Amino acid sequence: MTISVNVRQVVGPEDAAGRNTKALREGFLIEGLFSKGNVNLTYSHLDRMIVGGIVPVGEDLVIDQVKETGTSHFLERREAAILNIGGKGMVTVGGADYPLGFQDALYAGMGQGRLSFRSDEPENPAEFYLLSAPAHRACPTVLITLEMARKVRMGSAEEANARTINQYVHPDVCESCQLLVGLTIFEPGSVWNTMPAHVHDRRMEVYLYFGMEEATRVFHFMGEPHETRHLVLKSHDAVLSPGWSIHSGAGTGRYSFIWAMAGDNMSFTDMDKVPMEGLR
Template sequence: MTVETRFAHSPSAVAAMSTSQLRDAFVADLFAPGEVRGVYLHHDRILALGVSPLAEPLDLPVPDQVRARTLLQRREAGVINVGGPGRVVADGSDHPLAHTEALYLGRGTEQVRFVSDDAADPAAFYVFTAAAHVDLPTTRIAREQMNVVEIGTPDASNHRTLHQCIIEGRTRSANIAFGFTTVHSGSAWNTMPPHTHDRRTECYLYFDLAEADRVFHIMGEPDETRHVVLADRQLVASPSWSVHFGAGTGPYSFVWATAGENAAYDDMDAVVTADIR
């Protein structure tokens, strides 16, 4: 288990950062075969993990950063499988997760184990955790149980499908909103036009990119933007004051996940495209 700590940064600090400093502050590689890797963010105390079991299962770790008996003693989690078929065993209950199926793990869940059904096509579990103040039931979220929203247009190069997994009115959480978006063939932009949300930190995990493709991810204040270039299964964190959008050189999807003061999906402040600098 390897869990890095990333500290919070102000807009003025980010505006002065080099490319390598931006990557060190906001980008993480979470997935390595047979390992658990993670990043602990001082932005809203988010802990994000990549769990990559092969022939042997992997258990949910308890990093030193959370100072808890179990990881979910005071936390909740959203889980999505971005790899081959697998299962999550939570307190003895088996939850099969195919590619892009999801699971909500409630506060107080004691034992969590991750399993790949086929070591030749291993599962890859992205686990997004945040502090929780209520106990809510563990819930499997199959594709047919997600709220699906079509957004954007081909003419604007931003046609995409949102799959809302953990969201008010569907699967409840204490303060997590969680889902994934697939950008349609021929489009490039995600989350365009962009927004900020001052009450929530958001993380993007880009996935299903070809090896040669990249996403150019834009962050920073709307009038003082910066960018980082991301490959398949890389995570980028966006502070609550920052925009978060990007464009890919080929087909891709991304998991979006927020935590903070407000879990309402529509709690955001729109940014006019013409105002971006």
């Protein structure tokens, strides 16, 4: 078994404003995370966030040592959140097994040892989505089902943005050092997310879009409010969002997305809203 690691350097707003579509995608888009039998990680220098896809189909897949972290063990100075968007599977950490069904999550605290992943049915494999950020204290490992997540309902059908924000790794649900992780699910007919837009310079964010038909695409809007750009994403694509960038999207059909944040604080509502007249 090999672990593939792709390293992404920080892209600033002036650089991003001058990039063409290909260069924007190279700087911010993460494709091909989920491939059968593999561990694919992207190490971003944005708050040192690691984004990963793990799809076990036979033998267990293990994350123990990742050279890019510079530590003896992956969780030695890190915490991690894992959310399953595939078939049923199991994650083993700290000597304990945690079963994860579709849209169940696991928070693993700093110092818990190696992570091991397996699928219950290789013909219908689990698709484990991993987020990991540096940590300075240990928090308990917690299994979080979709039902346990804190529900925040926002938007309306009239504005085509009726949605439920399911907060998994959040102070009201699960203690963590700096990770915040959740899943946004839209009502039928709603396709807009986070508009009016906002930025939060104290934290970076990463989005994973999934639950889309093969031909469905999400137009992910990014850039400084006065200098916006967009990326066109398919199902299972992820995108890095620096603190200076807006992050909103609209889909050609139904979709869901997982968001994760790391940075200076744990306040989900810490954001700087951008009025519509401020977008260019």
